[in-house]
Amino acid sequence: MQGTSTSTSMSMSISTSSRRRLVRRTLVPIWIQLVLVTVTGAVVTVAPTTNTSNTGIPTTNITGTSTTATATAATSTTTISITIHQNGEAESCGSADLQLSKTDLLSTVHDKYQVEQLITQWLSQALVPQQSDFKLEDYCDMGPEKTPILWDHDHLRRVPQPNNNNNNRNPFLPCRWHTQNGQRITSFTQLFDLATAMTESPITTIRGIVDDHRQHTCDNNLPVDSHSTHQCRDATTTTATQSIHLVAVPAGRLFVFAPTYVGQVFRLSHLSTIPESPIDSSSSTTTTTTTTTTTSSPDDMTLTVLSLFPRVFEVQYLFTKQEASELITRALTETSPTHKLTRSSTGTTSRTFFSRRTSETAFDPQGAVAVRLKQRILRLLGILDDNLPSPEHHRGRHPPNNEWVGHDDGIQILRYNQTTAYAPHLDFLTDSSASPHNFDSSGVGGNRFATVLLYLSDVTLGGETVFTQTEASHTLDDALQTLRESGDTKAAGIQVGSWEEEMVANCRRHLAISPKQGRAVLFYNQHPNGQVDNTSLHGGCPILHGEKWAANLWVWNTPRRNHPGAPLKTEYHQATTKKATTNVPTTVSVTFRNSGMDPAVQIAELWYDEGRYWGPLGHDDPPLQFDTYQGHRWNIRVNGQVVHRFVIGPEEDQEFVI
Numbered sequence: 001m002q003g004t005s006t007s008t009s010m011s012m013s014i015s016t017s018s019r020r021r022l023v024r025r026t027l028v029p030i031w032i033q034l035v036l037v038t039v040t041g042a043v044v045t046v047a048p049t050t051n052t053s054n055t056g057i058p059t060t061n062i063t064g065t066s067t068t069a070t071a072t073a074a075t076s077t078t079t080i081s082i083t084i085h086q087n088g089e090a091e092s093c094g095s096a097d098l099q100l101s102k103t104d105l106l107s108t109v110h111d112k113y114q115v116e117q118l119i120t121q122w123l124s125q126a127l128v129p130q131q132s133d134f135k136l137e138d139y140c141d142m143g144p145e146k147t148p149i150l151w152d153h154d155h156l157r158r159v160p161q162p163n164n165n166n167n168n169r170n171p172f173l174p175c176r177w178h179t180q181n182g183q184r185i186t187s188f189t190q191l192f193d194l195a196t197a198m199t200e201s202p203i204t205t206i207r208g209i210v211d212d213h214r215q216h217t218c219d220n221n222l223p224v225d226s227h228s229t230h231q232c233r234d235a236t237t238t239t240a241t242q243s244i245h246l247v248a249v250p251a252g253r254l255f256v257f258a259p260t261y262v263g264q265v266f267r268l269s270h271l272s273t274i275p276e277s278p279i280d281s282s283s284s285t286t287t288t289t290t291t292t293t294t295t296s297s298p299d300d301m302t303l304t305v306l307s308l309f310p311r312v313f314e315v316q317y318l319f320t321k322q323e324a325s326e327l328i329t330r331a332l333t334e335t336s337p338t339h340k341l342t343r344s345s346t347g348t349t350s351r352t353f354f355s356r357r358t359s360e361t362a363f364d365p366q367g368a369v370a371v372r373l374k375q376r377i378l379r380l381l382g383i384l385d386d387n388l389p390s391p392e393h394h395r396g397r398h399p400p401n402n403e404w405v406g407h408d409d410g411i412q413i414l415r416y417n418q419t420t421a422y423a424p425h426l427d428f429l430t431d432s433s434a435s436p437h438n439f440d441s442s443g444v445g446g447n448r449f450a451t452v453l454l455y456l457s458d459v460t461l462g463g464e465t466v467f468t469q470t471e472a473s474h475t476l477d478d479a480l481q482t483l484r485e486s487g488d489t490k491a492a493g494i495q496v497g498s499w500e501e502e503m504v505a506n507c508r509r510h511l512a513i514s515p516k517q518g519r520a521v522l523f524y525n526q527h528p529n530g531q532v533d534n535t536s537l538h539g540g541c542p543i544l545h546g547e548k549w550a551a552n553l554w555v556w557n558t559p560r561r562n563h564p565g566a567p568l569k570t571e572y573h574q575a576t577t578k579k580a581t582t583n584v585p586t587t588v589s590v591t592f593r594n595s596g597m598d599p600a601v602q603i604a605e606l607w608y609d610e611g612r613y614w615g616p617l618g619h620d621d622p623p624l625q626f627d628t629y630q631g632h633r634w635n636i637r638v639n640g641q642v643v644h645r646f647v648i649g650p651e652e653d654q655e656f657v658i
Helices: 102-106 112-126 136-140 188-200 321-333 368-380 476-486 488-492 499-507 570-578
Strands: 022-024 032-035 043-052 058-065 078-086 092-100 176-179 244-249 265-268 301-307 312-316 360-364 411-416 422-425 448-455 465-467 511-513 520-524 538-540 543-545 548-556 587-593 605-608 612-616 624-629 633-638 641-647 653-657
Touching (some): 092 188, 102 188, 112 136, 301 511, 321 548, 368 411, 368 448, 465 499, 488 543
Parallel strands (some): 078 244, 587 653
Antiparallel strands (some): 022 058, 032 043, 032 092, 043 058, 265 301, 411 548, 422 538, 465 511, 465 538, 587 624, 605 612, 633 641
């Protein structure tokens, strides 16, 4: 099956007659009723047939009546009201009521791609959009020029269009469906559980409505200013429909949390709890523009909204004190030249030093704690779920060990000593003409999608993370005057008129998040459509007293550069496809494992070729599993000396044991 849509110009006309036409799906036919909320109140009944289309997809005929539902099978049905949101948008774009047979759906095994196909198919026909020109099929499938190819692209099941004279569009790619707290819908059991929870515990919501780009805090004890664009609706006056709110994520895109107001809390109860007691950083979550105190059980990870533009969240209960200590220890004891603690650099292809980035950096791509944190963060972002298909090779795009290989830069560990800082910058990378990688994430390219910061230590004074595009509380001149009167920068040894002094002043007039051990911050570098979010400009404020340890993970929307499946620029892609097949490197999955039997490799390292450290491979280290290419050379080193050499062969799966 081809992975991209061949046409996006045709849109489906949703009418009562078109809904009664042929629908195709890829599972055993079952009895389901769809209650369509339309002006005519038409009810459509889906009844199974044994027909098969010329594509081999089983088909079902849709017939209907114009008044009330007629039972066509002796099965009980459940009515589920669904409110649909576009990815990253708090306001809904439409709604639909589905009347589903729970018994039939749960008695048939569906993989998550079938679930996504069917939900998209049903909602594309039943949706009552807020705007008449919104078509779910056009939103889910943006077309080949706007759909990045992810590792599981070949698993996606296209949604057939109703067979009518007004629609000639080919089957389209489905949306991925998430709850508003990021949980991916991978089974019908989840859908029915959500509906049951709504019935048993009706929800009323307090929502902030924001129509401009200012930051607001929702406080329902304050009167609503009739001239303000921000309104806080009291829960007692807001009628909450018992409806499941689902977020539609277009094919090839990643889920984005949609904040409504500053102080809003997302409870991520679907995420696994941390076995060890996590660090509670809620006692002093302070920023320049707002103070937020949240309380929650350690069993629940939470997101608290700190900013709307850019989207910034505090993450509570993400990691433990022990994990923070282990990351710091690993950075201090790392000896490999490419990963040990050294002066921080910038750039996409080489180590370039920037005079206004004065911190130190170490990388931990494969340590046990780093891997756990990476998986935890990918689950937090709704990227990684626990319901992945069995490992299969699809053009080199499958993640071994249920990981999205190459979708991050690895855990970066940072140390800031007194007066060190990092001037405001974007984590989104600028394209390099010398690189074959396609960085244009608004099309099919890949770039840094989100950043998660972990504060590993407390700081006495300074060291905040500042977002300089947020609303300023006062002018720069006033901030500088107040700062000089305080004597804080003078005591730290920062010169008057320096860039560090100006940065401290900016840190005291914009949204600035104080470092506290156990605190984590999530912000997005891209808008949901892949365009760079320039409001995510941020910096590391100078340390005025003490030392700051932090870590971060940059998550990409596609495999990052130099990894299998990474998007290439058109000219490089065309040049590659013109080569003879025998000249194209073969992607293979490899595992390097230490048997623990040979004392000579008790403390060993895996290196790529002669100059790139990959990870530890001693007796107590986990196996290293990743994708590489036929002909690549790898070696094992002990105390800097090569003790084993390996050349990757043509087999799809290879294991090397030392």
